[in-house]
Amino acid sequence: METIDFGRTASDYARHRAGFPPSLMERLAPYRIGEAGQTVLDLGTGTGTLARLFADRGAVVTGLDPAEPLLAKAREARPDITWIAGRAEDTGLPGAAFDVVTAGQCWHWFQAGAAAAEARRLLRPGGRIVIAHFDWLPLPGNVVEATERLILAHNPRWSLSGGTGMHPRWLTDLRTAGFGGVETFSFDVDVPYTREGWVGRIRASAGVAASLPPEAVDRFSAELTALIDTGELAVPHRVWAVIARSPA
Template sequence: MSNPDWSATSDDYARHRQGFPPRFFDMIAAEGLFAPGMRVLDIGTGTGAVARALAARGAEVTGIDAAPGQVEAARRLAEEQGLAIRFDNALAERNGQPDGAFDLVVAAQCWHWFDRRLAPAEAKRVLKQGGALLICHHDWMPDPGSVAHASEFLIEAHNPRWRMGRGSGMYPAWSDDMRLAGLRGIAFAGFDHETIYSHEDWRGRVRASNGVGAAMAPDAVARFDAEHAALLKARFPDDPLRVPHRVFAIWGRRP
């Protein structure tokens, strides 16, 4: 599968894709990864959901993303919330930030798109001594019989090249990326929870995924969405939906 065009999903991404739950931010604070006043670099920021959440909790945040549409949406949403966040177009592998400038580098829902040799080395370069690289995911869980399971099968029917379904929400291999970059004190945490989506928002959330809006032509997206709406009405009539999700986090520190 070729690299997705995230700018094509920015409207749906901004409107329908829910961010990490408050418990996640409580967790990283309890683990000593975050405190108000920290300087944070959010790489692969998307529409800035994590950047905005951390800024609202008192961080000084810079967010970068390779997709211009995502950065534009992130700036607009931050402005609407009255948050002073700097957003730039840049790559995780060449972020353009000064050496040793950040207490925390965050990569949310994006590490698998990066060069896993270059990105951790670049994150280490911009971290202060003792600063942490935090890789985190907030994934729907395609449990058999669930709405996420059914939606994934529909994505595969419309986009046979898509190979990112049926995940476990666990990413232990990221620990090797950190270790080989020289980060230490590697640790994991996470939890399962349910996210509430209306039918409309779930359709938008799925359209914003890498297998649909970021990969298909607009007419193909429209055909998928019409069939998805019919599927939800027939098989999952409850509205809103309760969608199982898993939060996973792994981190390591610059010695």
Template structure:
């Protein structure tokens, strides 16, 4: 399945769920939200997480493979008066010198990377005592809820989509970073409910890998109309969507 989030740049920025302040509050315990620290956000998209750290006065750089998302990220940072450096780059070949960053973050993107290559690159650009933070914020498809029904609709249009049916937990990440030599590995998770209008939920789904980033414009429009009809028929105007945050924090390898 070909994926291009640049096709969804407008919906991506407008409707994707923002990371809650609780996430950064919890990360303070690990020493990765300290004023003046240098932070690299890989797979930054339109800069949702990068903005959060910049607002807390870290020196933030964001990279993404999509030129369209980087353009959107730069526009948002300028509108908000945030000093964030954005670079169009893959995560597997970062255009930075060795030992440059206190922290590297990867939010909502880890599944897209070549893990072996990206972990080597992160090791290279992190300072000796630097940390890697991997984050995912997932909707939860519970029995008969709007998420489950929406996922069924996505699969009917895009059978190759494999992003459904998740529980928001990623134990495989621990194995990946451990085998790459990363240490002091810890995780935490918490749940939250996010309210959506019908319009906002449709926009959020259009901005997903299984719809706007992979279907044709024609199919996206047909899908959106079918989702609109489903929501109007079976669900109230205010949708309460359960989400789960899963976060892994670890330290750079000794060598």
């Protein structure tokens, strides 16, 4: 089985992975998610881009991730947030301690049943879980489609190509764990990237620097740079989220 280690991508991850747009928080507001004073646990937090959005709204945020190099970048950016090393399936945190549990761009890396059960344990009665994604969209002829072809040429084991930005299986994960009030929403945004920024963003992905040896990453980066014939890109992305409620 291929080993994925995002800790190896920490510098590119912190610099080039833009994270969720602030408009996600506006979409969550009608659900009373992300309000000032709420306690929020962000699972698989990475460098903390989603955790920071909640903290900016006045929530009391804890970010959890197994990769210490990513947490180091998170601490540098926001020392006011609590950052701890741990896994979503067994956090070691006290039960019924959080109003909101979030998982941004990471649920597919978890053991879903164990992570959903742990989230339910961590939430107060009636608390909310949010599983969110921010996926690039490979459309016919666009830079994402060409980039995915190149990733597969360098790493045929990569299994995340051709996505639509929709993740209906997560709804079943939550219902199976006893969550109710399940709702979803999605919206599309174009994200501006320079050529250098897009190459850095792709290096910081599972199919490249998180799984390939350094010399292979260098070859890939050179080929992707040569593939892009413009200095400015508008890369289509889809924000998708499922929200569910812990039993009262």
